[in-house]
Amino acid sequence: MSHILFVAVLALKSPAAPAAVTLVKGGDLHVGDGTVVEDATIIIRDGKFAAVGGPELTAPSNSGVTLVDARGKIITPGLVASDNQLGLVEIDLEGSTHDDARGGDHPVRAAYDASRAFNAESSLIQVQAIGGVTTAAVAPAGGLLSGQVAWVDLVHGDHRGALSKAGVAIDGNLGHSYGGSRAAALAKLHEVLTDAQVFRGRKDAYERAQTRPFAAHALDLQALQPALAGQIPLTLSADRASDILAALDLAKEYKLRLVIVGGSEAWKVAPELAAAKVPVVLQPTRNLPGSFDTLGARLDTAALLAAAGVPVVIAWLDDSHNLRNITQEAGIAVANGLPWAAALRAITLEPALAYGQGTTHGSVAVGKVANLVVWSGDPLELSSRPTDVLVRGRAIPMVSRQTLLRDRYRSLDKFGAAAPSTNSNARPRPDTGAAATTATTAAPPQK
Amino acid sequence: MTAAGDIFERADLLVVGGRISAVGPGLQAPDGAVVVDAAGKTITPGVIDTHSHLGVYAAPGLNGHSDGNEASAPTTAHVRAEDGYWPQDPQIDRARAGGVTTAQILPGSANLIGGRSVTVRFLPDARSVDDVKFPGAPYGLKMACGENPKRVYGDKSGPKTRMGNLAGFRDAFQKAKEYExxxxxxxxxxxxxxxxxxxxxxxxxxxxxxxxxxxxxxxxRDFGLETLGLVMKGEILVHNHCYRADEMTQMLDLAATYGFKIRSFHHAVEAYKIADRLAAAGTAASVWADWWGFKAEAFDGILENAALLHAAGGRSIIHSDSPSGIQRLNQEAAKAMHAGRRMGVDISEDDALRWFTANAAWALGIDHEVGTLTPGKRADLVVWSGSPFSVYTRAEQVYIDGEPVYLRGELEPGTDFELGYNPGAAPPAPVSPVPSNMSAAN
Structure with a gap:
């Protein structure tokens, strides 16, 4: 058994070298942008989609082609998990496994780069990947401005290669996040953004120490420049309607590309969000009035926002161990009014667009990174599972630490059936004032 | 779907005087009966959660609402969850809308022995816990292994280690023996x-x-030792928060030493490693479908946990420990069922339905009253829009003792707390059909 396990671990860690060409044939392709191609043919070359079409597309037929048979199945783009700490946190309650936040008291940490901390060997990666998640927007946590979001493809074990792009967004938190008051948090944001603007034009003076003191370190002010130039979005966590409006005002004033994360009460300000074309990253099951910021939380927020024309991204915003459940979240959004196609789009193309990565990710289109999932059935349904997952054109092994544990304990025959308590002399018994009792844990020998 | 072995494709269910009178095809409604048309729908027993903190950790999560952990000493067998239960917790309304009719409200897991649980029904319009206590339900005792007690007390009185945890349990039951x-x-x-x-x-x-x-x-008189004495007499059922296989085995051993049974382990993410021992001990495991990794003792969680215990002849239960998860125990059971089937475990829909109805009722000692659609039992029912194992299905009607407590769009009880908030709230979004080419097969 240990020998078999050894092989399995090897397979997990070093996937076979990719064939130059992979062909996915048959099945209904849901492209990610709402269109569907029946009996699809998808040709992948060097990790990118080289051709996408129907049965009329001529498939290469030389011996170097890896074939993925998708007949009778559903094909979707690889799913994108937004706003999480994948690869930054292994065990939530163990601080020694955390690399998700820059420590210290300073609330402005824009230079903190999540990609520098990402662990490509995290056990969480394959758990999500075999559930269909192929890309993650890995965001730092904490503070007012937490740092830079890393765009990562889920290539398990590839420390140099997993990162797709660093610094695709600056992540931060509104509301009661700083200074004991939301007003203090907003004032600080204004101060920092203004300083970043001043800093942009006065770097030489700064180097000569001829500027007034700034509200943040020069590296943090520098890191904000792409956001101020509108090149990358500012992803701000905000739930209360008034906080979302404040974020919209801030974005307007500084010409920022804004993305709202959380958005429990976003439905209350849907027309303004739609007019500003601001996407909302939300978790549909968050319908509880868990704080005074979320008293308006409801199950149909995604549907209400989509109907108002707001770009909707569906995410798993709890701990990063179950990002795979974005399919269930999307299904629940459908059960509560979001059209099915919009729900699939909300876990594929919309997140890619929200993080500015739509040219490389989010749909099955020629030239994009070949992240793709073949499903046994409706990808949002609880009965379905991925049968094949391709990350950057490679079929990943459908193995995780969890499947290895499952297989180790699939049969308990190899373990001693008896619990230690069958040996009543093994350790002294407490005085129970009663005749010796028989332990119940002594299982009869198993066949 | 009866959770008692029978699944009828098309059937009627007759309720008389708040109890199930008959189940089966072609029943005749007596004169004057109220007829509910459930054609095309699915009827199951009311959902039962063995692990909830609704009412004792109410929403919003304010300091003033934190009544679930009497974290003033590691052994507080004398406290009772019912004394901290706030029936106006708005989370209760959401749970009811998810088909939950009964739940065990437990003290938290800060303490080795956290106190007595209370089994409640999610009836609307409750003004105190007495209005909702499940009639005749036995008390439970909350016990907690592992990380939580040693984290909470490590820098105070102790326990600081798992050694201290076990010593604390032995001390408590030894004192109870001597008290007796x-x-x-x-x-x-x-x-x-x-x-x-x-x-x-x-x-x-x-x-x-x-x-x-x-x-x-x-x-x-010592109410805590008296509680432990009732545990040893089997009159109070033990519900033991415990994640790891080794610790669960040690707890079974401790229980055997003091002559009591552990009714159910809770969380039990490693139940699959000792499925044989749990089955032999007759101890259930109340588990999540897929939670794992949020703490060291939860690191070995797998999707097939419930299925593997079921396969070993043990009693699997899907629980929530979450005000969100409690709203969809049917979906959590669906995930666990499908994960098991994929690895080849034979699990019928009736089996998986029992994971959040009949088996949960057994763990709470109320299986003679609820948990299956069996004549004579209380008419606690859910009418679902479709299969309870589909992500697209919602509870449409919920009944307790044959009385409607939730009717989607018609009867949606709300708590005092939420009155006046969300003025001018948008009406619920209309639901669009799922594309017909989406097969939910296999």
């Missing part, structure tokens, strides 16, 4: 005294009549 002995002695002495009190006292050495013996006085 003092009461046994008192009862015996008092019986003797009662028998002899009217007899003339024997003469003393000096030939004078002796003084009549004093009436024995009862020992000081």
């Amino acid at each position: 002995r003092t009461w046994s002695k008192y009862r015996k002495d008092h019986g003797e005294w009662d028998k002899n009190k009217d007899k003339p006292a024997p003469a003393g050495k000096d030939g004078q009549p002796g003084k009549p013996p004093d009436e024995p006085q009862p020992p000081t």
Whole structure:
């Protein structure tokens, strides 16, 4: 058994070298942008989609082609998990496994780069990947401005290669996040953004120490420049309607590309969000009035926002161990009014667009990174599972630490059936004032 | 779907006087009966959650609402969840809308022995816990292994280690044994005294009549030790928060030593490693479908946990421990069922339905009253829009004792707390059909 396990671990860690060409044939392709191609043919070359079409597309037929048979199945783009700490946190309650936040008291940490901390060997990666998640927007946590979001493809074990792009967004938190008051948090944001603007034009003076003191370190002010130039979005966590409006005002004033994360009460300000074309990253099951910021939380927020024309991204915003459940979240959004196609789009193309990565990710289109999932059935349904997952054109092994544990304990025959308590002399018994009792844990020998 | 073995494609269910009178095809409604048309829908028993903190950790999560952990000492067997239960918790309304009719409200897991649980029904319009206590349900006792007690008390009184945890359990039950002995002695002495009190006292050495013996006085009553004594008599059911296989085995051993049963382990993310031992001990495991990794003792969680225990002949239960998860225990069971089937475990829909109905009722000691659609039981029912194992299905109607407590769009009870918030709230979004080419097969 240990020998078999050894092989399995090897397979997990070093996937076979990719064939130059992979062909996915048959099945209904849901492209990610709402269109569907029946009996699809998808040709992948060097990790990118080289051709996408129907049965009329001529498939290469030389011996170097890896074939993925998708007949009778559903094909979707690889799913994108937004706003999480994948690869930054292994065990939530163990601080020694955390690399998700820059420590210290300073609330402005824009230079903190999540990609520098990402662990490509995290056990969480394959758990999500075999559930269909192929890309993650890995965001730092904490503070007012937490740092830079890393765009990562889920290539398990590839420390140099997993990162797709660093610094695709600056992540931060509104509301009661700083200074004991939301007003203090907003004032600080204004101060920092203004300083970043001043800093942009006065770097030489700064180097000569001829500027007034700034509200943040020069590296943090520098890191904000792409956001101020509108090149990358500012992803701000905000739930209360008034906080979302404040974020919209801030974005307007500084010409920022804004993305709202959380958005429990976003439905209350849907027309303004739609007019500003601001996407909302939300978790549909968050319908509880868990704080005074979320008293308006409801199950149909995604549907209400989509109907108002707001770009909707569906995410798993709890701990990063179950990002795979974005399919269930999307299904629940459908059960509560979001059209099915919009729900699939909300876990594929919309997140890619929200993080500015739509040219490389989010749909099955020629030239994009070949992240793709073949499903046994409706990808949002609880009965379905991925049968094949391709990350950057490679079929990943459908193995995780969890499947290895499952297989180790699939049969308990190899373990001693008896619990230690069958040996009543093994350790002294407490005085129970009663005749010796028989332990119940002594299982009869198993066949 | 009865959770008692039978799944009828098309059937009727007759409720008389709040109890199920008959289940099966072609029933005749008596004159004057209220007829509910459930054609095309699915009817199941009301959902039962063995692990909830609704009412004791109410929303919003304010300091003023934190009533679930009496974290003032590691052993607080004398406290009772019912004394902290706030029936106006708005989370209860969401759970009811998810088909939950009954839940065990537990003290938290800060303490080795956290106190007595209470089993409640999610009836609307409750003004105090007495309005919703499940009639005749036994109490449970919350116990917690592992990380939580040592984290909470490590820098205070201890326990600081798992060694300290086990020592704390032994101490508590040993004291309860000794307490029981003092009461046994008192009862015996008092019986003797009662028998002899009217007899003339024997003469003393000096030939004078002796003084009549004093009436024995009862020992000081200790509600915590009394609770543990009732555990050892089997009258209070033990619900033990415990993640790891090794610790669960140790707890089974400790329970055997003191002569009690652990009714259900809770969370039990490693139940699959000792499925044989749990089955042999007759101890259930209340588990999540897929939670894992948020703490060290949860690191070995797998999707097939419930399925593997089921396959070993054990009693699997899907629980929530979450105000969100409690709204969809049917979906969590679906995930666990499908994960098991994929690895080849034979699990029927009736089996998986029992994971959040009949088996949960057994763990709470109320299986003679609820948990299956069996004539004679209380008519706690859910009418679902489709299969309870589909992500697209919602509970449409929920009944307790045959009375509607939730009717989607018609009867949606709300708490006092939420009155006045969300003025002008948008109506619920209309639902669009799922594309017909989406097969939910396999």
